[in-house]
Amino acid sequence: MRSQVIVGNWKMHGTVAQSRELAQAIRDRLDQPRGAEVAVCPPFTALAAVSAILEGSAIGLGAQNCHWADQGAFTGDIAPPMLTELGCRLVLLGHSERRHVFHETDEEINKRVGAALRHGLAPILCVGETAEERRQGLTFTIVEGQLRAGWAGLSPEEMSRCCLAYEPVWAIGTGVNATPSQAAEVHGYLRGILSDLGSKDLAQSVRILYGGSVKPDNAASFAEEPDIDGVLVGGASLDALGFATIVGRCAAAGTTPKE
Ligand code: PGA
Numbered sequence: 001m002r003s004q005v006i007v008g009n010w011k012m013h014g015t016v017a018q019s020r021e022l023a024q025a026i027r028d029r030l031d032q033p034r035g036a037e038v039a040v041c042p043p044f045t046a047l048a049a050v051s052a053i054l055e056g057s058a059i060g061l062g063a064q065n066c067h068w069a070d071q072g073a074f075t076g077d078i079a080p081p082m083l084t085e086l087g088c089r090l091v092l093l094g095h096s097e098r099r100h101v102f103h104e105t106d107e108e109i110n111k112r113v114g115a116a117l118r119h120g121l122a123p124i125l126c127v128g129e130t131a132e133e134r135r136q137g138l139t140f141t142i143v144e145g146q147l148r149a150g151w152a153g154l155s156p157e158e159m160s161r162c163c164l165a166y167e168p169v170w171a172i173g174t175g176v177n178a179t180p181s182q183a184a185e186v187h188g189y190l191r192g193i194l195s196d197l198g199s200k201d202l203a204q205s206v207r208i209l210y211g212g213s214v215k216p217d218n219a220a221s222f223a224e225e226p227d228i229d230g231v232l233v234g235g236a237s238l239d240a241l242g243f244a245t246i247v248g249r250c251a252a253a254g255t256t257p258k259e
Pocket of ligand 1: 009167171172173174175211212213214232233234235236
């Protein structure tokens with residue numbers, strides 16, 4: 001059975017001092033989470049401080065993006081070895097804010113995925129359609145295109161080290177979450193693509209998270225869906241108690257036998 005994964009995406013929130021405080025409050029509540037894997041993705045500037053606070057706990061550390069080169073003349077960017085040095089184990093890639101605000105292309109995201117894997121970081125590739133694309137009936141086409149392009153050239157072994165996150169753009173930061181059945185439909189579709197890209201075993205082992213306005217009150221309804229293996233939480237992950245509640249509810253719902 002796939003265990004639930006709950007990842008907090010702090011986005012561009014938190015000075016080092018604030019991040020330390022939040023990380024400590026999360027650790028106090030979730031030092032050894034049961035029945036779920038937990039990670040947080042603070043801003044780059046707070047990674048070292050948060051890493052020190054989480055050391056020895058079962059809470060993982062991730063980054064919100066990375067460049068594809070190991071080093072070089074890329075002003076303002078961050079390379080994978082800079083992240084692993086600080087204890088990062090995972091990295092979000094292709095988040096909708098990177099795609100839509102910063103115009104990252106599928107090709108660039110694919111290079112980032114490859115670089116992350118080369119350095120032992122587990123990439124969480126984010127895919128999702130806009131409201132207009134959903135209205136036009138293009139949801140499956142969009143997420144399939146983003147997955148195939150984002151994973152282009154990966155070996156099955158590399159694919160097995162990745163996670164996916166389905167994050168409909170219209171649900172991110174809006175308070176309007178996808179319904180669990182809307183999300184489950186897309187997760188099921190993505191699992192079919194995984195089967196095609198790799199194997200049935202791969203499709204059954206890769207974790208697919210849902211993200212977009214996940215809150216303590218709706219988290220369990222996603223985790224109860226057999227094809228939803230956890231949640232990627234933005235706004236609600238900035239509150240330690242709320243985040244711990246989400247983890248607890250997902251862990252409980254995710255370990256309840258499904259169907
Ligand atoms: P949200 O963000 O939970 O604030 O909607 C989710 C995300 O962007 O990963």
